[in-house]
Amino acid sequence: MDIPEELREDEVLIKVKYASICGTDLHIYQWNEWAQNRIKTPQIGGHEFSGEVIKVGKNVKLVEVGDFVSAETHIPCTRCKMCRTGNMHICLNMEILGVDRDGIFAEYARVPEVVLWKNDPSLPQHMASVQEPLGNAVYTVTSGDVSGKSVLITGAGPIGVMAVQVAKALGAGPIIVSEVKDFRLDLAKKNGADYLVNPAVEDAYSKIMDITQHEGVDAVLEMSGNESAFNLGMKSVIPGGHISILGLFDKNVSLDINAGVFKNITMYGITGRKMFETWYKLSSLLNTKKIDLDKIITDVIPFENWQEGFDKMEEGKCGKVVLEI
Ligand code: NAD
Numbered sequence: 001m002d003i004p005e006e007l008r009e010d011e012v013l014i015k016v017k018y019a020s021i022c023g024t025d026l027h028i029y030q031w032n033e034w035a036q037n038r039i040k041t042p043q044i045g046g047h048e049f050s051g052e053v054i055k056v057g058k059n060v061k062l063v064e065v066g067d068f069v070s071a072e073t074h075i076p077c078t079r080c081k082m083c084r085t086g087n088m089h090i091c092l093n094m095e096i097l098g099v100d101r102d103g104i105f106a107e108y109a110r111v112p113e114v115v116l117w118k119n120d121p122s123l124p125q126h127m128a129s130v131q132e133p134l135g136n137a138v139y140t141v142t143s144g145d146v147s148g149k150s151v152l153i154t155g156a157g158p159i160g161v162m163a164v165q166v167a168k169a170l171g172a173g174p175i176i177v178s179e180v181k182d183f184r185l186d187l188a189k190k191n192g193a194d195y196l197v198n199p200a201v202e203d204a205y206s207k208i209m210d211i212t213q214h215e216g217v218d219a220v221l222e223m224s225g226n227e228s229a230f231n232l233g234m235k236s237v238i239p240g241g242h243i244s245i246l247g248l249f250d251k252n253v254s255l256d257i258n259a260g261v262f263k264n265i266t267m268y269g270i271t272g273r274k275m276f277e278t279w280y281k282l283s284s285l286l287n288t289k290k291i292d293l294d295k296i297i298t299d300v301i302p303f304e305n306w307q308e309g310f311d312k313m314e315e316g317k318c319g320k321v322v323l324e325i
Contacts, residue, residue, distance in 0.1 A: 003054075003108055012063060012116060013055035014109045018129035019303070020048040020322045023157070024099065026313050038099060046105030047073035047098035050119065050128035060113045070128050072115040072135075072279065073097040074272045088275040105306075107325060117279055120287050126300055126322050127293040130158075131282055133320070134293065135273035136246055137162035138282045140221050143268045144242040146172040152208060152217040154178045154233050155224025155247060156188040158320040161296050163221050168192045169290040172219070176211055178204055178229060183317045191295050199232060208236045222246060227253040234260060242266040296320050 007013055028035045028045050053067045063069055076083050076091035083091050097103050097111065104111075119128045136159050151172045153160050156179035167175050174194040179185045185196045195211050197204040208217065216238035222230050225247035233243055234256060243265060260267065273279065285291045298319040301309045312318040 004110060007055060007057050007110060008112075009057040009059040010113050011057045011110050012053050012060055012069075012113055014049075014051040014069065014104075014111055015054050016049050016051040016104050016107060016109055016325050018050045018126045018300075018322050018324055019046050019104050020129045020133070020297075020320055021046075021309050021313055022048055022133065023313075025105075026310060028099075029310050030314075043098075044102040044104070044106050044109075045098045046103040047071075047096065048129055048132045049104040049109070050125045051104075051109070054108075057113070062113050063116055063118055068119045068121055068123075068125070068128070070117045070119055070131050071097065071111050072117060072273065072275055073132055074275070075101075075112055075115050076275065078114060089272045105323075115275075117276070120283065123286060126297060126324070127286070129322055130293055130297060130320050131279070131286070132273070133159050134162050134166075134282050134286075134291075135278045136270070137166050137223075138285070139273045139278045140223070140244045140246045140270045141166045141170060141172075142278075142281060143244040143270055144219055144266065146170055146219050148172070149218035150174050150176070150212050150238075151219045151221060152176045152178060152233060152236055153188075153193075153221045153223055154229035155222070155226065156181075156184040156193075157223065157316075158296060158318075159246065160184075160221075160223035161187050161191045161319055162291075162293075163223060164188055164191045164193050165291040165295070166285065167221070169285055174211060176208055176217065178208075178232060179224075181316050187296075187298070187319050199228065204232055205235055208232075212236075212238070217241065219244070225249050227251075231256075234265075237263065237265055239263040240265070242268065244268040244270055246270045293320075297322055300324055 076088035077093040080092040177188040177193040180200040220233035220243040309321040
């Protein structure tokens with residue numbers, strides 16, 4: 001690929017080293033209804049990466065040529081009410097890297113300074129690529145108190161499994177994981193889950209109630225985007241507990257709202273990562289080795305074999321898949 005000539009004054013040119021595959025990339029690859037309505041072709045996809053700065057625009061101050069960086073993928077306008085009140089992650093004019101503008105599945109990528117994150121040079125580069133989804137897990141786990149509390153994580157995809165490690169590092173327990181795929185139940189176990197439940201083959205609610213002395217879990221982290229998993233969480237949460245919802249649902253879900261009202265629960269919707277509070281938290285967890293991403297990254301594949309990575313994601317026989325460029 002030619003090195004892009006144009007660079008805006010607030011942009012940085014990056015030589016991409018590692019790029020990981022997100023569920024959103026899979027949706028674009030499958031060209032589902034959401035992708036057809038949202039993506040304007042031709043466009044380069046991908047948004048999770050690590051790489052080296054090779055050129056900086058004239059107003060850039062945060063990084064220099066040679067720096068090892070990753071980036072937040074939600075690009076805020078910095079001028080709207082949300083941005084000006086410390087809520088850049090829910091900017092009213094948000095653009096997403098690799099969705100609304102060219103992304104990073106390429107040798108070189110242009111990224112605005114406002115979203116850049118300077119990596120600790122000692123952080124392995126393939127791990128640095130998956131900090132963005134790790135941030136989803138960190139933001140969800142830290143949205144309510146989990147220390148010394150029982151936690152149910154519904155869905156053990158890459159982010160659910162990251163949440164297991166994060167919750168454990170922050171002192172949660174017992175950690176119960178509900179998942180329907182054997183590979184991922186096994187992955188959750190390897191990443192520190194205390195109990196596994198498979199709602200496809202057993203009475204998950206009874207098992208969760210037995211584990212929690214028939215009280216229910218203090219916190220539910222919804223990470224599946226599946227209606228029955230969400231309802232299992234609603235049923236299993238203890239009165240006064242909380243449910244944090246990261247999962248994205250492809251249709252409206254029916255919800256027993258009165259049950260939630262009478263139990264006095266708190267419900268959090270989670271989008272992206274707090275900028276940049278979540279990044280500092282995840283960086284601290286990573287750099288102090290309280291979490292080990294090598295237990296979650298199951299595949300590092302040469303970029304030319306990208307199809308293999310997308311196939312694995314479709315099958316669900318993987319944790320995080322990283323492409324080496
Ligand atoms: P993933 O699709 O890889 O994982 C979801 C897991 O849920 C799968 O392993 C699947 O087998 C499991 N599952 C399906 N039905 C289930 C059920 N009934 N009970 C228990 N588990 C069930 O997704 P991921 O990449 O780990 O992301 C987790 C979720 O978060 C997805 O819904 C994704 O779309 C969403 N997401 C949201 C944000 C955000 O900003 N809110 C960002 C990234 C991802």
